[in-house]
Amino acid sequence: MTGHDGWQPEAPELVRPYVITKGRGLPDEDDLSLITLVTASDGQQQRPARLSPEEQSLLDLCAAGYLSVAEIAGHTHFPLGVVRILLASLMEGGHLTTRPPVARARLADREILEEVLNGLRAKFG
Amino acid sequence: MTEYTGNPLLWVALVALVAAAVLISRQRKAARALRQQVQGLRDHYTELESDYGKSVQAAQERAEDETKTVLKSAMRTLQGLAAEQQLVLSRLQTKYGDSALLQDLLEIDHTNSQFGRRAQSIAVLCDGWLGGRRDTASVYDVVRSAQGRIRHFRRVDILSQVDFGITSRAVEPVALALAELLDNATSYSSPDTVVEINIRTVPKGICVVVDDAGVGMSDEERARADKLLATERASGVAGLGNPPQFGFAVIGLLCERFGFEVSVDSSSPYGGVRAVVLLPHELLTAMPEKKAPAAAPAARGTARPVPDGGPEAALTSSQTGDGLPRRRRKRPMAIVPGSASTPRAAGRSDSEQAQVMGAFQRGTQSGRVTEPDRAERTDRPDNAGRTSDTPGASSEGHEVS
Numbered sequence: 001m002t003g004h005d006g007w008q009p010e011a012p013e014l015v016r017p018y019v020i021t022k023g024r025g026l027p028d029e030d031d032l033s034l035i036t037l038v039t040a041s042d043g044q045q046q047r048p049a050r051l052s053p054e055e056q057s058l059l060d061l062c063a064a065g066y067l068s069v070a071e072i073a074g075h076t077h078f079p080l081g082v083v084r085i086l087l088a089s090l091m092e093g094g095h096l097t098t099r100p101p102v103a104r105a106r107l108a109d110r111e112i113l114e115e116v117l118n119g120l121r122a123k124f125g
Numbered sequence: 126m127t128e129y130t131g132n133p134l135l136w137v138a139l140v141a142l143v144a145a146a147v148l149i150s151r152q153r154k155a156a157r158a159l160r161q162q163v164q165g166l167r168d169h170y171t172e173l174e175s176d177y178g179k180s181v182q183a184a185q186e187r188a189e190d191e192t193k194t195v196l197k198s199a200m201r202t203l204q205g206l207a208a209e210q211q212l213v214l215s216r217l218q219t220k221y222g223d224s225a226l227l228q229d230l231l232e233i234d235h236t237n238s239q240f241g242r243r244a245q246s247i248a249v250l251c252d253g254w255l256g257g258r259r260d261t262a263s264v265y266d267v268v269r270s271a272q273g274r275i276r277h278f279r280r281v282d283i284l285s286q287v288d289f290g291i292t293s294r295a296v297e298p299v300a301l302a303l304a305e306l307l308d309n310a311t312s313y314s315s316p317d318t319v320v321e322i323n324i325r326t327v328p329k330g331i332c333v334v335v336d337d338a339g340v341g342m343s344d345e346e347r348a349r350a351d352k353l354l355a356t357e358r359a360s361g362v363a364g365l366g367n368p369p370q371f372g373f374a375v376i377g378l379l380c381e382r383f384g385f386e387v388s389v390d391s392s393s394p395y396g397g398v399r400a401v402v403l404l405p406h407e408l409l410t411a412m413p414e415k416k417a418p419a420a421a422p423a424a425r426g427t428a429r430p431v432p433d434g435g436p437e438a439a440l441t442s443s444q445t446g447d448g449l450p451r452r453r454r455k456r457p458m459a460i461v462p463g464s465a466s467t468p469r470a471a472g473r474s475d476s477e478q479a480q481v482m483g484a485f486q487r488g489t490q491s492g493r494v495t496e497p498d499r500a501e502r503t504d505r506p507d508n509a510g511r512t513s514d515t516p517g518a519s520s521e522g523h524e525v526s
Contacts, residue, residue, distance in 0.1 A: 013211070014259060014296070015266050016238060017218060018231040019273035026228055034223070050284075053265070079222025 017082045020054050026081055027088035034080075037066040037099040038087060051095075054078075058086055059095055066099060189363060196362065197253035200244045204256060207241035235273070242274040242304055246375045249301065250362050259296040261413045264289050264324055264331060264404075267296055271303035272322075277311040283322045288412045289331055295408040298383045305372040306335050306387070306400045314339030314397055321395075330409060333402040338395035350389050353377040384408065 040063045051059070054076075061067065061075055073083040090096045214234045221227055248254055262270075265286045272281045291299055310320045318338040325332045342350065353373040358381055365374060376387050386403040393399040 013215075014262050014270045014300075016211075016234055016270075016273045018235050019269050019278060021231070023231075023235075023279040026225065052269075053263075073222070079218045079227060081222050081224075081227035082218070 017078060020052065020078070021082055021085040022089075024085050024089060027084055032069055032084050032088055032091075032098070034070040035068050037068055038062055038072065038091075038096050039066045039099070041095055041097050055086055055090055055095075058083070058090060062096060192362065193251040196247060197251040200248040200251065201254050203244040204241060204248060204254060207237055207244060208257060210237050211241070235278070238274050239276060242301065245301055246305065246371045247362065249375050249378055250365075250371070255297050255301070259293050261290045261293045261410055262296050263412055264291055264333070264409075267291050267300050268303060268322055268324065268333060270296075270300045271307055274300070274304040275308045275311060277316070278307075280311055280316070280318070281307055281320045281322060283324070285324050287324050287326055287331060289326075290410040290413045291404065292408055292410050295383055295385070295404075298379045299385065299402070299404065299408070302376045302379045302385075302387060303333065303335075303402060305376050306402070309372050310335055310337035310339065310398065310400065313337065318395070327403070330403060330405040333404070335400040335402075336393040336395055337397035338393065339397035341392055341397050342389070347390070349373070354380065354387055354389065 040059055057076070058072065061072055069084060069087060070080070072087070073080040076083055078086075087096060091098060211234070214230060214237060218227060218230050218234070221230065245256060263286075265283065268283055272278045272283070275281075307320060307322075314320065314337040320338075321336045323332075323334040323336070325334065350373045354377045358377055362369065365371060373389075379385075380387055385405060385408060387400065388403075389398055389400045391399045391401070
């Protein structure tokens with residue numbers, strides 16, 4: 001039992017990763033970066049039976065809500081690139097949607113805060 | 126009568142008659158002897174001939190056996206190396222999973238698998254080692270494993286899945302036989318066509334149907350294939366031709382040894398060959414269980430209650446057979462909650478947080494308290510004579526005695 005005893009699909013040695021990815025190439029770094037958030041599309045109730053078990057598992061994983069690509073990879077035992085390829089193909093099939101990483105919170109404008117403070121002082125102080 | 130006795134002619138004739146009779150009887154004897162001799166020689170000859178045949182056959186068998194032995198051990202080495210390389214590649218793939226290097230690693234992995242399969246095929250022909258032990262695997266995975274062992278695996282399309290597994294004993298042979306079939310199918314069809322695989326449940330077991338849109342087989346090829354698959358088993362690597370045609374010879378041997386059937390006598394609706402692998406019930410099991418299913422969506426939201434013992438108790442609540450604590454897998458957690466608002470994930474409530482902090486503080490305090498205690502003990506009169514540079518050691522020695 002190595003570190004990833006949680007999520008091992010069928011015999012890791014039997015089916016090699018390049019078969020699981022069906023020989024597809026790595027997706028563009030911009031499309032699917034480590035911190036891109038992924039979730040299952042709304043209309044994925046009628047899941048096609050043609051998906052491989054690995055793709056099904058990824059969909060199950062993403063069904064709960066937004067997960068980052070890095071996190072999804074952490075819950076599988078596959079190399080990160082393989083997960084990205086699988087996610088990209090699921091996106092192409094319309095089973096997954098992505099959301100760009102959350103933008104950094106911008107600091108509130110100092111002038112507005114000062115004005116509010118002054119206003120409050122004028123009213124109550 | 127007497128008038129003839131004086132006739133010398135008569136005497137001459139008589140003598141001649143006697144001489145002729147003697148001569149004839151002698152000739153006869155000689156002829157008989159010769160005939161016997163010829164018969165003897167003939168027997169000897171046939172004996173020699175059969176002896177020669179036997180010894181040639183024996184020599185051939187011996188040579189074949191020797192070739193087999195040599196090839197078997199050579200292939201065993203190669204198979205071991207291929208397996209080792211596969212492990213190294215898996216490790217590298219994990220290590221460089223996030224770099225562009227992965228693409229190349231996957232390609233090397235593919236080449237390595239083909240190399241391993243070649244060595245395996247030759248090993249099968251030499252009654253050799255088939256490879257390491259496998260776990261029970263689903264039929265779908267065995268088919269995919271076979272797919273990964275051929276060059277043009279991208280052209281193979283698996284159209285259906287069934288909920289059956291293959292017993293651990295049969296995983297490797299079935300995968301190898303299928304790989305040989307797929308290799309044939311992809312090699313003898315044009316590069317832009319797809320080889321389709323259908324997995325069907327039939328009363329006798331499960332059928333894996335491989336259809337290619339190639340040129341099909343000539344009657345001669347079909348006859349050879351039927352012979353190798355059904356009646357006559359290939360033995361050794363002799364007679365495979367140049368370039369050697371391993372496929373059907375390997376499949377035939379595997380069929381015989383592991384009890385499944387392969388037939389190639391029908392033609393595919395796409396014009397090529399339809400190969401059917403029939404896996405009998407003896408080789409089938411239930412679908413292998415996933416070791417741990419991915420977190421079910423329903424399980425989310427109902428957060429795991431944290432026992433009073435704190436987070437550590439939650440982590441070590443179960444134990445393995447060896448008595449070691451088993452680590453619980455942490456549930457995948459979404460960074461941003463989905464549309465359905467879920468209750469706050471169970472962390473520590475404020476009071477628990479306070480408890481933990483309090484316990485920590487008490488711990489450090491008690492730690493500080495005991496240290497002076499010990500120091501006091503070493504200062505007691507019975508220890509006064511001891512050197513003060515090893516107070517801890519001396520106090521412990523005192524407690525033991």
